[in-house]
Amino acid sequence: MTNDPFTPLVGQQQAIELLTQAVKQNRVAPAYLFVGPDGVGRSLAARCFVELLFSAQTRNLASLQNRLRQGNHPDLLWVQPTYQYQGQRLTAAEAAEKKLKRKAPPVIRLEQIREITEFLSCPPLEAPRNMVVLEEIQTMAEAAANALLKTLEEPGQATLILIAPSCEAVLPTLVSRCQRIPFYRLNISSLTQVLTQTGHEEILQHQAILNIAAGSPGSAIASYEQLQAIPFQLLQDLKKAPASYRNALELAKQIDQSLDTEAQLWLVDYLQQSYWQEWHQPEIINQLEKARKSLLVYAQPRLVWECTLLFMSGVSHRELN
Incomplete structure (x- = not known):
């Protein structure tokens, strides 16, 4: 097929084959469930699939790709989890742009599902069908999931693509109404190819980042961006155990004041990888894991880091003695 829309998608040959054959054989399902880890190409595959379906009805492929x-x-609705802020719904990217402090993660809301129903009530204007893509559907509350279920039962002249990390993260009633398309973590060769093609070769020099990413180019890029956003001196100080109890308390205060919860959770991952790489200390790795669990249940962050860093300082002193 000329001008293959799936060319940018690396390392997901099974998904490409399943979706391409569905179009070739004119057997496109009313709903698909793209399952796999974050950052391995699920959203990119959805965009490529939409392009493949819509390209049959257009003469200007470049214009279609740009739109x-x-x-x-007009025939594509892309839905992402959102935050509620001052009467507005903001995606994670929009919230980051406004530098909002975020504690709870974004979710797909009931009103967003209602907007899908309204969108699908009208026939497609240009394409052979309407397309709806929903990212991170595991964030839906039960009311939103039940409303989506009704849409999946009668999608009309449309195809929906649901994106999730696993089938287990989604209500079984939703899974049963979708054709499952699996996505996998990339091997080191494919990961290197994606990072090089997207201009992120420098990430290949950071082993801790690659370990966190675990075969996910998107996670590697996001982790590297997070690394750049953390104050350099703070990161350097945290890469070694605090020299004293006072130093531990000062570092905990800095973390609490300069990083939001999401960044603190990432920092736990990074420190676990760094400490294991340097010293192979299971005690510290386990203590950092306790910190992660405490942050996830919204414990007071400064107190969490004080306890963690004081423990690390104590371990360091025992090692020296």
């Missing part, structure tokens, strides 16, 4: 990238095609 899909900008998200302004």
